[in-house]
Amino acid sequence: MESLALDQTVREQFATETTYLNTASTGVLPRAAADAVRDAVAEFCAGRPYLREGFGAVQEARETFARLVGVGTERVAAGASVAVYAGLLATSLPPGAEVVVADNDFSSLVNPFAMRSDLKLRSVPLTEVADAVRPGTDLVAVSAVQSADGRIADLAAIRDAARTHGARTLIDASQATGWLPLRADDYDFLVTVGYKWLMTPRGAAFLVTPEDHSSVTPVFAGWVAGEEPYDSCYGTVAQLAHSARRFDESPALLAYNAARHSLALIERLGPERIGAHNTALADRFRAGLAALGHEPIAAPGSAIVAVPGLGHRAERLGDADVILSNRAGNLRAAFHLYNTEADVDRALSVLAN
Template structure:
């Protein structure tokens, strides 16, 4: 199998003018996706609104994402934010329900449960999450990959513990899907934004629901959540969509016009292949950091590398056109399909002075 470093499709789709190692914040938009957005904007600007084509793009993106995580498209809702979907699930819990989360997990996942005020939010270190599930735990909410430091959750152990105690699971896959192969059927709910590893613009996000959605009320349902949307524009919606589309937010059509192309690219290359490429680059970076006397957070197999106490170096790297992040005092680098060995070595050269 051809390496992604020399894959013609990848080389033709990306033309970053920097050493871009910041996909954990925002992915690089492929050329086909950028062209699609330009075309849609051109249509808008001359009085031909991109509505019919835009909603077709939403459905195509929904179907592509469903295939990536191994479920039927009828179980996928299209929206714009993980926080909105976390809020949706928070509203479905009874007062006093216990929600178990990992310490310092991403706020978009955790805060919607915290702000209700009448839920029991319990937080434990990530490695202890599976063992912390207990009788009475209603929901375990966790990021598949931690945003701050790239640690990968033991999702199988968390799933098994939750099932053993009758708890539901909600996985935020925003830092995982696209490079870490996932089966949405392993969990009750899975959500992700599209603007990181799925390479879409901000404004596209997805929620995978179980077949039985009766315990969750679509509290933000508008006309797009109707079984026949254009017959649902006025007054109460008389028939909500029978599928997970009842949880759709009114979509950002420009974002989805790009997402249909970015998801097709991820599907064509395959998360397993992408993941192997990303992990190899991350390992190369870890080895180089060790030679420079730095010790990254232990995150075997992750595409994200975080170095405690080195966050201050992000500004120096940016001045040299090497794009990384500073998170919780960590220097965070994230490697994706458009990155190469040369990108890794460039970052190490700058860090080495």
């Protein structure tokens, strides 16, 4: 199969001027998405706000995301952040409920549960999450891929353990959707931001709910959560949406106007193909690091590579227009569809000097 990096139609979608290896922080916006934002801003400036078109973009992005994770559109809510949706689920748990999380997982997923002082929050090593589920566990909340080091959770074992003990699962796929194929049906809830591997602007996020979402109270429901939004603008909402749209936040329309184009590109190429490309580059980087005497954290199959103790090198790399990040003291590189083997070699060359 021809590498994505050699696909001219893919290269033409991006205008990067650096060696950008930092998608785990923020993805690069495709040209089509950037053009859509510019056009929408121009319309706003001209006194023609595109509200109805903007809400159409939200729905288009929702539909594409639903196809990417293999569920019906009616199960997908559109919002802005993982923290808000984790908070939504935290407020729906009864006092005394036990929540199992992974040590040092991303705070947007973990902290909303910690804010409920009447919950039992148990934090265990990532490799022990499945074994930590027990009778009486209400929810397991874990990232599919760890932000700090790229380790991939054993999602199948976590799913099976949760089902065995009657617990529900919340998977944060923010570091996975777009390159790691996921079936949202395997879990009770799946949440992700769009501004990383889905390459949207900040302000787009999705929550996948079960078909029966009656156990979750839409505590922040506003007019957009109504079955008929434009008839739900004043007073209490007479009828909440029958679908997961009842959990929608009032959307950042510019972000979603871009998101529909970014998601369309991901869908056209396919997470499987993108993932194979990304992980091949990550493996090339790992091999190069080994040749330089550096040992990354073991994260087989991940598009993220993290090297302990080298986080301080991120600034020097940045000075050379090689963009990585410093996370928990790790030098973290993240490879996506716009990256090439030349990008890997450039980063290794700067590290070697």
